[in-house]
Amino acid sequence: MSDKQSVLGRVVRLSTTDIGALVERAGDPRAVLDRLVHDYTDAIADAERAVSTTLGTLRLLEQDHAEDVRADGEWGARARAVSRKADVLRAAGSDAAADTFDRLAKVALARQLRSEREAMAAEPAIAAQRDLVARLGAALDGMRTRLGELKSQHEGVRALSRTAAAVESVNVLDTTTELGRFEDKVRREEAKLAGQEVGASCLDSEFEQYERPESPGDTAEVEARLAALKATT
Incomplete structure (x- = not known):
């Protein structure tokens, strides 16, 4: 061949x-x-x-x-x-x-x-x-x-x-990650609504920086996305 x-x-x-x-x-x-x-x-x-x-x-x-x-x-x-x-x-x-x-x-x-x-x-x-x-x-x-x-x-x-x-x-229960901190914050807010005593955590002040948009444009975008989320629920 x-x-x-x-x-x-x-x-x-x-x-x-x-x-x-x-x-x-x-x-x-x-x-x-x-x-x-x-x-x-x-x-x-x-x-x-x-x-x-x-x-x-x-x-x-x-x-x-x-x-x-x-x-x-x-x-x-x-x-x-x-x-x-x-x-x-x-x-x-x-x-x-x-x-x-x-x-x-x-x-x-x-x-x-x-x-x-x-x-x-x-x-x-x-x-x-x-x-x-x-x-x-x-x-x-x-x-x-x-x-x-x-x-x-x-x-x-x-x-x-x-x-x-x-x-x-990524471990969503790991509070050392941004996602983990967010989930921890949500759980504590839910506990407060349920009337449970939850001690203040340094995570509250640490997470506040993620709650403040960096610019007015970001604020508008966040508001729009939140409105869209609510419209679908």
């Missing part, structure tokens, strides 16, 4: 891989997607090189074929011209000269035959190269699309990981 056929096999194999199933079965989806993005990127680079090389070979074959076809026509035309010359000479009684031109016509016909055969012999190779270029090109397009999807999926998994890590790092 040629290197280009091997590359095509790899590209086709990757392009038909059930990525969803691999990710679902994986203990570490992010690691699987990392590996797939790497493999797809490498395979695309290999396929691009194979397409470039195959195209170069195809262009040379096509040029040689075109040259053989052109030579076939030119040698045929020369053979006809020389043969006619031989006929004219023979009709004029110059048999020896006619024989010479007939031999030249045979030489031209032999060259025509060789060019014709070379052109015909090149056609299967040209067809095979064109087919390989088409298949590699189609597989390459598919791989590029799938790589884009993989990168999006990979970014999604990374985002989920970051979100999960962020959520795990």
